[in-house]
Amino acid sequence: MPKKFVVTLVALSLVVSLSLFAAGQTEITFWHAMHREHKEALEHITAQFEEAHPDIKVKLVDQGGYGELSQKLTTSAAAGKLPTAAQQYEDWTIQYVNAGIMKGLDDVVSQETVDNLPDALVDSCTFYGKMYTLPFNKSAMVLFYNTDLIDEPPDTWDELLATAKELTVDKDGDGKMDQYGFGLRPTPELFSLFHHQAGGRFLSDDKSELLIDSEYGVQALNFMSDLREHSLYQTDYLSGPFGSGKVAMYIGSSAGAPYVASASEGNHGWDAAPLPHGSANGDSMIQGTNVGVFKVGNSEKQIEAGLEYVQFLTKDKWTIYWAQKTGYIPVTLSALNSDDWQSFLEENPKRKASTQMMKEGFVYPHHPDWYSVRNIFGSVLEKTMLGKGEPAELLEEGAEKFKKEVAS
Amino acid sequence: MSKLLNKFSGLIGYEGRKLKKLSFWKETFWAYVYLLPTLAVLGTFSLWPIIRSFKISLYDWNVLRNTGTFIGFRNYAELLSDPEFGAALWHTVYYALVSTPLTMIIALFIAILLNQKLRMRGWFRTAFFLPWITPMVAGASVFVWLFNADYGLINHLLGFVGLGNLRWLNSPALAIPLLIIFGVWKFLGFQVVLFLAGLQNIPEHYYEAAKVDGANRLQLFRHVTLPLLTPTTFFVLIISMIGAFKVFTQVYVLWAGTAGPLDSAQTIVMFFFQKGFNNFEFGYASAAAYILFLIVFVLTAINMRLSRKWVHYQ
Amino acid sequence: MNLRKALFKIVTYVVLLALVVIVLLPFYWMVTTSFKPPGEVNVVPPKWVPSEFHWQNYLKAWNAAPFNRYFVNSFFVSVMTTIGEVVTTIFAAYAFAKMDFFGKRVLFLSLLGLMMFPGQLRLIPNFMLASKIGWTDTYQILIIPWIASIFGIFLLRQYFKTIPDELWDAAQLDGCSRFRFLWKVVVPLSKPGIITVALFKFVGSWNAFLWVLIMTNQPGMRTIPVGLAVFRSEAGTHFAELMAASTMAVMPILIIFFFAQKQFIQGVARSGIK
The missing domain is CATH 1.10.3720.10 (MetI-like)
Structure with a gap:
């Protein structure tokens, strides 16, 4: 162990923190899972924040992927060593709220600010009727399609199915498909999307019942079974096979656009379209994380500074900057409708679909055991796809399982 | 009874008469000196966490608050x-x-x-x-x-x-x-x-x-x-x-x-x-x-x- | 007779080559993908050789995370952990192989027992301990918990056991201390075993991920595997760059292994002492 090095380091950090103290600066920590272009954009915005608030210093910490970020937050909560603020998914936040470690935002976020958020994002950030987070890196599900094969993207489920069928071809007649019309990843989110578009609701008002065992659930599963007939079916990301021309369309998060672009480069053209309509609506699922402030392990001053910071990230100017640099979508209505963003869309028409979807979006309801609920969705979907039961029965089983294990 | 005792002493690796020899205890002392660094590290970073998680396994444990309710062997059941x-x-x-x-x-x-x-x-x-x-x-x-x-x-x-x-x-x-x-x-x-x-x-x-x-x-x-x-x-x-x-x-x-x-x-x-x-x-x-x-x-x-x-x- | 021998050799080569091809296929795929331009990574049928060598993947990968620092840290942490482990293990393995002491079997079984718990169980308590004693974001926490190895003790114990007791008896007659005997006789005779233990520890330390991530927040304290995480996101993987970074991560160990393996084969002079 280079003792000298360690001693110097300790001394140095002491000097630094002392000088900060002297200047009356507050240091806060923000944990994120952003890399590369995303990280650079975040660093830029943070530098702007520090310029606007000379008394606050923000330390950005890259914690790997979301899985690792969640594990770090859990570990740190156990040790009482939480950062000031962090990116988080809704199903983590609700656990943090239950554990009493989150700082509520109702005192600092005005009604005006709330009204300026798309409905889905208000839902996303509200827990037990109170606001605990603000939206940050948000994406929406869109339909990616190969423009060399498709001129007019499908508008409805029926059209989607017909297009998928038409474009599934065995070019060399060897019995194996060389091109699939659609790419289907059996994720709980895809099932949820179709379930919602068919008109279904997830939870009863008192959250004691899972409402998937309905005609809507059956409709969604049947549609997916039909779709599967003309699909490349795999658990891995679909941007690869889409880029190589193996798959003509797929529904995925708009955050995947850079991967689609890179995989398609030199192979074919592509675009993103709003989602085809189901029998009830054509809503999209809004995904991505929010940002929130922890009250445990932080001083009053740090909490205050943290609140300033998370609000800064949602300012129109910065949410637009963020969206332009990363591929995510601005999170406020005023930003979405602003001239800045609209003129950006004119130059980048591939981004129009996700912008539209943001205003027609929905999110999962909040439940402390949503992780288990997603597992139920996944299992119902996979069983259907593997032909291990009838949709109606499987959905009923899922609802039963929820009652037995999760609601108890 | 003595048979059982023999079996037990065999299990922990010594025979009764050995215990009376000074040279055995001298060697035991040095063996533990040799083992000390290993035992210190493993005791701190492996054994202790494992013992602690045994305690946790008897609780309905809220990791985020680092507290829990004792429920005995219910988790196991x-x-x-x-x-x-x-x-x-x-x-x-x-x-x-x-x-x-x-x-x-x-x-x-x-x-x-x-x-x-x-x-x-x-x-x-x-x-x-x-x-x-x-x-x-x-x-x-x-x-x-x-x-x-x-x-x-x-x-x-x-x-x-x-x-x-x-x-x-x-x-x-x-x-x-x-x-x-x-x-x-x-x-x-x-x-x-x-x-x-x-x-x-x-x-x-x-x-x-x-x-x-x-x-x-x-x-x-x-x-x-x-x-x-x-x-x-x-x-x-x-x-x-x-x-x-x-x-x-x-x-x-x-x-x-x-x-x-x-x-x-x-x-x-x-x-x-x-x-x-x-x-x-x-x-x-x-x-x-x-x-x-x-x-x-x-x-x-x-x-x-x-x-x-x-x-x-x- | 000679013909049969030659035939046997040829068969050996053919079988080995076939096995090597199978084993190396994924590895070959990793390296070749690391050189592909983006549009070529996923094409069907697969491209065995990239149409052009796209070196930019390496440049991009290197710049995607502070890899200079990560490499330095990985080297420092792996070397220190390995040295520490070899020393503690030699002492402990000798005690188990050649000394008679109270509680020996129980202790050995307990150590084996410790191995049977998943490492993930230790993360939270160890993090709590580390933050209590102020060891988070230090080299100590990346090194010290890993300098004892039950696997290493078990392996070296097997080695030391094969050294005849007569050697120790003879050494005692010459007035040699146990400590001296261990380092002057036992260790040199067990060089292959020690190198094997060291090699495994080095690789383990080099590839450690979750522990490093949990125990550190400063980029200056992190190691290569943490860097590999930046190529994946919720929406996709930067395949070519991940493969480029992985290839770079493997190279140092590959070189070390190539030289080390000669050691643990040539270093054996065991037959001389029987």
């Missing part, structure tokens, strides 16, 4: 009637009991081939070692690609023998076999190195003596190599089995954080991880880890017992 845990247990046993001997047989075979005077021997050895040093993320990503049902290389090759339609990553029945293939690939080099070291440790003169007696290649292998290699074989068996029962990272990376189609690759450590870090039920998760420990401990003890029959120290 619940686990034993949890079909999800039962499935995880079965997958783990299936994986461990197939992959361990399979890897060992292939590794031993390769090690014996590599133990001859060959050109480019160093390159061969390095080649077999490569998978083991490849970062798990990279190795698994390549596997996911190679085993893609529609455009992966493996199905392309299997197509020539009419088996090109296996849905490796999407069908529950193939999840553990795929995990085994990955495990064999990944850990082969590790075992080859151990077997090679063991083979090198067999003194040449045994072979010479056997050759003088007119033994052929097969007889040499059967009567010299195999018996003299038994300590290594035993060691590899114990280490690999313990490792196989803890299979986790492979699952995590092959199926992108899930436990495979219909949880068909759910293993006990994966179960632990999901219950602990995703469901925040650390009491339940810790209890699962303790049950895993019990199973592996019993199996290892049986193995050690059996080893007296087949392991020969020179």
Whole structure:
């Protein structure tokens, strides 16, 4: 162990923190899972924040992927060593709220600010009727399609199915498909999307019942079974096979656009379209994380500074900057409708679909055991796809399982 | 009673009369001096956390607040009637009991081939070692690609023998076999190195003596190599089995954080991880880890017992 | 007779080559993908050789995370951990192999027992401990918990056991201390075993991920595997760059192994002492 090095380091950090103290600066920590272009954009915005608030210093910490970020937050909560603020998914936040470690935002976020958020994002950030987070890196599900094969993207489920069928071809007649019309990843989110578009609701008002065992659930599963007939079916990301021309369309998060672009480069053209309509609506699922402030392990001053910071990230100017640099979508209505963003869309028409979807979006309801609920969705979907039961029965089983294990 | 006492003292490694000798206690003192650094480190960073998690396993534990309600052995009782845990247990046993001997047989075979005077021997050895040093993320990503049902290389090759339609990553029945293939690939080099070291440790003169007696290649292998290699074989068996029962990272990376189609690759450590870090039920998760420990401990003890029959120290 | 020998050699080569090809296939795929231009990574049928060598993947990968620092850290941590482990293990393995002491079997079984718990169980308590004693974001926490190895003790114990007791008896007659005997006689005779133990520890330390991530927040304290995480996101993987970074991560160990393996084969002079 280079003792000298360690001693110097300790001394140095002491000097630094002392000088900060002297200047009356507050240091806060923000944990994120952003890399590369995303990280650079975040660093830029943070530098702007520090310029606007000379008394606050923000330390950005890259914690790997979301899985690792969640594990770090859990570990740190156990040790009482939480950062000031962090990116988080809704199903983590609700656990943090239950554990009493989150700082509520109702005192600092005005009604005006709330009204300026798309409905889905208000839902996303509200827990037990109170606001605990603000939206940050948000994406929406869109339909990616190969423009060399498709001129007019499908508008409805029926059209989607017909297009998928038409474009599934065995070019060399060897019995194996060389091109699939659609790419289907059996994720709980895809099932949820179709379930919602068919008109279904997830939870009863008192959250004691899972409402998937309905005609809507059956409709969604049947549609997916039909779709599967003309699909490349795999658990891995679909941007690869889409880029190589193996798959003509797929529904995925708009955050995947850079991967689609890179995989398609030199192979074919592509675009993103709003989602085809189901029998009830054509809503999209809004995904991505929010940002929130922890009250445990932080001083009053740090909490205050943290609140300033998370609000800064949602300012129109910065949410637009963020969206332009990363591929995510601005999170406020005023930003979405602003001239800045609209003129950006004119130059980048591939981004129009996700912008539209943001205003027609929905999110999962909040439940402390949503992780288990997603597992139920996944299992119902996979069983259907593997032909291990009838949709109606499987959905009923899922609802039963929820009652037995999760609601108890 | 005295018989029982004898058995007990045999178990903890000394006989009654030894205890009266000063030299024994002197040696004991020095042995512990030698063991001190190891025991200090393991005691602090392994034993203590494990004891602490035993306590947690008796609680309904809220990890985020680091507090809990004492519920005795309820977590254990619940686990034993949890079909999800039962499935995880079965997958783990299936994986461990197939992959361990399979890897060992292939590794031993390769090690014996590599133990001859060959050109480019160093390159061969390095080649077999490569998978083991490849970062798990990279190795698994390549596997996911190679085993893609529609455009992966493996199905392309299997197509020539009419088996090109296996849905490796999407069908529950193939999840553990795929995990085994990955495990064999990944850990082969590790075992080859151990077997090679063991083979090198067999003194040449045994072979010479056997050759003088007119033994052929097969007889040499059967009567010299195999018996003299038994300590290594035993060691590899114990280490690999313990490792196989803890299979986790492979699952995590092959199926992108899930436990495979219909949880068909759910293993006990994966179960632990999901219950602990995703469901925040650390009491339940810790209890699962303790049950895993019990199973592996019993199996290892049986193995050690059996080893007296087949392991020969020179 | 000679013909049979030659035939046997040829068969050996053919079998070995076939096995090497199978084992190296994924590895080959990793390296070749690391050189592919983006549009070529996923094409069907697969491209065995990239149409052009796209070196930019390496440049991009290197710049995606502070890899200079990560490499330095990985080297420092792996070397220190390995040295520490070899020393503690030699002492402990000797005690178990050649000394008679109170509680030996129970202790050995307990150590084996410790191995049977999943490492993930230790993360939270160890993090709590580390933050209590102020060891988070230090080299100590990346090194010290890993300098004891049950696997290593078990392996070396097997090695030491094969050294005849007569050697120790003779050494005692010459007035040699146990410490001296261990380092002057036992250790040199067990070089292959020690190198094997060291090699495994080095690789393990080099590839450690979750522990490093949990125990550190400063980029200046992190190691290569943490860097590999930046190529994956919730929406996709930068395949070519991940493969480029992984190839770079593997290279140092590959070189070390190539030289080490000669050692643990040539270093054996065991037959001389029987």
